[in-house]
Amino acid sequence: MKKILIILIAMILSNILFAENYEFAEFLFEENDYYRTITELKKIYFMSENPDTLNIKNLLGVCYLKKGDYRTAEMYFDEIKDRNEQAANNYFITLFLQKKFDVIFNIKPANEKQTNIKFIAQLFNGEFKKCEFPTENKEVNEIFTDYYKIKRKNSAIAIALSAIIPGAGRFYCDRVGDGVFSFSTILIPAIASYFYYWIDNKPFMYGAISLTGIFYIGELYGAYNSAKIYFPAHERMYYEEIINSDYSIFITDYSF
Amino acid sequence: MIVFFLISGIILKSEVIYIEKPFDVNDTLEVYYDEHYDKTLKENSGELVFLSLIKFYQKFISPAQGEVCNFSPSCSNYMFKAIRKHGPIGVLMSIDRLQRCNHAVREYLYLYYDDYVLTKSRGYKIIDNP
Structure with missing residues (x-):
């Protein structure tokens, strides 16, 4: 009788304890x-009898x-993405953050959020022509x-400008400081x-x-290189900007 | 004079082939040793001349002006590494690097350059490898 009582008390206590842990985790x-x-x-996953594994x-x-x-x-999202929609959405976000665009393209999107992420991945993969908007979603269209506002600089123009006025090619690529310095060099x-010609010092x-x-x-060479790396550098900056922004597309789905 | 250049050339050549130490320990701790390239380097005397000249500059001229480069590795180390890695194109890259080595470089951090390193004597330097 005593043993049964102790077990019962322990079970009740453990339930209270784990419930508190869940709330504590949320906090x-x-x-x-x-x-x-x-x-x-x-701790909850390991110690409770019937843990809510998916969540x-x-x-x-x-x-x-x-x-x-x-x-x-x-790894976690991949494990449960077929059984939990939230995890599937988060899996898409994780792939996008890792720039695993090829994997995203091979998965069929199941909802609007996943479709939008796929569109943005295609955009960064250079699959859309300028001024092409595949969806009517406001956020996606904003992105x-x-x-499309990111400019592309032509290497040939940069070289031609530098050939005429040294430094102008770098000016053309928005590298004013480098342009001024290389002009002076x-x-x-x-x-x-x-001067040496004038004083006849051959x-x-x-x-x-x-x-x-x-x-x-x-x-x-510098002008050519500046033009070549201009777009990838600005594209990367914009990528960093959107993944750190408040766009709902990149906000993870979860519930406690 | 010729004997002096011959001796200094032999000393510099022996260093060029086997190891390249950074100008300053704070500058970078990387040792630019590439076994595959060093095998082909022995056959390419043109590049050896360039590398020996850089070594000469690092040993006898650079210490006089101190640590003035805005980048890490410094421009001479960059040149050394670029020539070893890319051959003749490395020379072009190095001249471009010399023209980029100005104070405006700090404006381009995180846009064209990914990271920086802190140094004792010259604040932070932008990391730019060939």
Whole structure:
């Protein structure tokens, strides 16, 4: 009789304890203390008799995602994505954050959110032509509009500009500081060569001319390279901007 | 004079082939050793001349002006690495790097350059590898 009573009391106590843990996990989550939330959630998962596996795994995935551990988050979402819609949405987000666009393209989206993420992935993969809007969703259209605003710089124009006026190619690629500095690296030896020509010092004149030539070639290469990396760099910046923004597409789904 | 250049050339060449130490320990701790490239380097005397000149600059000229580069690895180390990695195109890349080495570089952090490193004597330097 005594034993049964003790077992009963222990069961009741454990239920109370785990219920408190769940609430405590939620509290920690709201406090952005993801490390301890993970501990609490794992404790619940390990110790309770019938744990809500899908929800706990989804929450664990969300915690890892918030922590920046995308690989572990992907593992959790991948495990339950076929049985839980929230996890499936989060799986899409995790793939997008890791730039695993190929994997996204191979999965058939099940709802609007997943479709929108797929559209944005296609946008960053360069699959849409300029001013092409595949959906009427406001947020997606906003992202598309801003993306289309990113300019592309032509390498040939940059080289031509630099060939005419050294530094102009870098100006064209919005690198004013580099443009001014590279212009001065060419102008100074050019003036020096003229000066040595004027005082008839031929060895120094040839030295200054070669220096001008070397920096001129470097300037052409620099202009070409600046134009080449302009779009990828700005695209990457915009990517970082949208994943850290408040767009509902990139907000994870979860429930305690 | 010729003997001096010959001796210094031999010393520099021996260093160039086997190891390249950074100018400053704070600058970078990376050692630019590439076994595959070093095998082909012995046959390419043009690049050896370039690398020896860089070594000469690092040993005898650079210490006089101190740590002035805005980047890590420094421009001479970048040149060394670029030539070893890309051959003649490395020379072009290095001239471009010299033209990029100005104070405006800090404006482009996170846009064109990913990271920076803190140094004792010169605040932070932008990391830019060839």
